[in-house]
Amino acid sequence: MRVKMVVAYDGTNYCGWQIQPNGVTIEQKLNEALTDLLQEPIKVTGASRTDAGVHSLGNVCIFDTNTRMPAEKISYALNTRLPEDIVVQDSCQVPESFHPRFSKSRKTYEYRILNQKFRNPTRRLDTHFYYYDLDVEAMQRAAAYLVGEHDFKSFASTGGQAETSIRTIYSLDVEKRDSIITIRVKGNGFLYNMVRIIAGTLIKVGAGEILPEEIPAILEAKDRSAAGPTAPAKGLTMIGLEYEENPAN
C-alpha cells in the first residue's frame, strides 16, 4: 500500500529535507526509522524539499510498503524511533496514483520576522531578527501586488528545476502580533527560494528601500536581481498542503 504522512520538524539541526552525501537530512531520518520499524527498505518521497534550517508543521511525504500494520498506526510507532525535532503528525493510506509533488495542491508557508530592538532567545530558531522598525502597512500594500497568477522569475533563485516560472498566489497576508511580523502565503506552487525572496523583498519595502508601487515592475523585469535578497532560512516554516482531489487530505 501507499502511505501518506504529514511531517513536522525543527529544521535547525538538519541539512534540509533531501538526502545528500554530507550531512543529516529529514528524508534520511525518516527512511532509517521506517526501515527499522517496518523491517523492509523504505524510501519516502516528499512534497516540499525544504532547505537547511527551514522548518515544517505540515510537510507531506509518501512511501510504499508491504507491511500489515494499519497505516494510521504507523505515525505513533514511528515517532518513538525519531529524534524529538521530527514528529509525524498523521499517517494514512492513499491511492497508488497519489504523488505528493505532482498531485495538485495548495501550499501554505509562513515567514516570521522578529521586529524589535533586541533578539528574543526563545524564538531565535524560528524567526529572522530585524532591528529597524518595519512599516507593516507598506508591506501589506506591496504584498497585494503579488497575489494572483504571475511570472515569478524575479522571485526565483537559479538551481530550481521548474519548467515554467508562472505560479498563482491565492493569498499573501502580512500581520504583526506582539513583536513578530508573519508573512503567510498560500499558492499552487513555489519556485526555488520564492517565499524567502518574497520575504526579503517585503522587508526592503518595510524598511522603505523599495516602494510598494515598484512591485509590478519587479515582476515585469523577470530578473532575479530586480527583487530583494533571499531572507534567511530559519524564518521560514512550511505550514501545510491541501490536495485538491485526494480523499485523505
Added chain:
Amino acid sequence: MRVKMVVAYDGTNYCGWQIQPNGVTIEQKLNEALTDLLQEPIKVTGASRTDAGVHSLGNVCIFDTNTRMPAEKISYALNTRLPEDIVVQDSCQVPESFHPRFSKSRKTYEYRILNQKFRNPTRRLDTHFYYYDLDVEAMQRAAAYLVGEHDFKSFASTGGQAETSIRTIYSLDVEKRDSIITIRVKGNGFLYNMVRIIAGTLIKVGAGEILPEEIPAILEAKDRSAAGPTAPAKGLTMIGLEYEENPAN
C-alpha cells in the same frame, strides 16, 4: 554606580539562574561576560532565580561597577560576549537603594501548554505538551478563584525561603490560541514553584480531574498535597517585572 539589566534567555541549556557547583547557569554567564567587559570582578543579583529549563523574556538583575562606560551602552557590548540563548534587552543606571528582589514589583509569568494530538517540534522547548483535550473554560473558572490575596501554601514546594506564604495575584488569565493554551499570571510575588503548581492544578481542572469549585478548599487546606502536580519547567517563561517606585522601570 548601580546598573539594572533586563535579561532574556532560553533556559533549555542552563541549570537555572543561580550559580551552583555543578552545571552552567545564567548568573554565571552574566558574571563572566561582565567581568570580561568591564575588567573588574562583577557579581549580579537577580530578581527571579528561575529553575533549570525555565525561560525569561524580562528577568531583572543589578550589579555595582566603577566603569565609566555609560550604563545604557553596556547591554549592547555585553550581548557580543554572551551566547545566543542569553540576550540583555536593556541596561540603565538605578539608585543604590534599588534591589531587584526587595523593591516592590509586579511580576508576570506565562505557562504555555501545547494541547493537540502530536508534538510540535518547533515549540518543543518552550511549551509543555499535553495530549488530551483540556477544557479551557473550566480552567478559566478555576483560575478566577486564585485571584486576590490568599495563603498559597498549598501551591508552594518545600525549599523556598519565604517568611510568609500569603501572596496577591492581580490577574490570572487562561487563553487558547491555535493549539497553545497560555496561562498568564501577574502577582506581587510567587512562592517556590508556585506558577508551575498553579499550571499543574489548572491542567488537572482542564482534564476534569479537579472541579473549578474545589479550588477554594485546596487553598484552605494549606497543604501542598491538596493541589495538582508541579508542571514541567520548560513550559514556564518569566515575562517581566514592573517596579512600583523605581523611575528606571
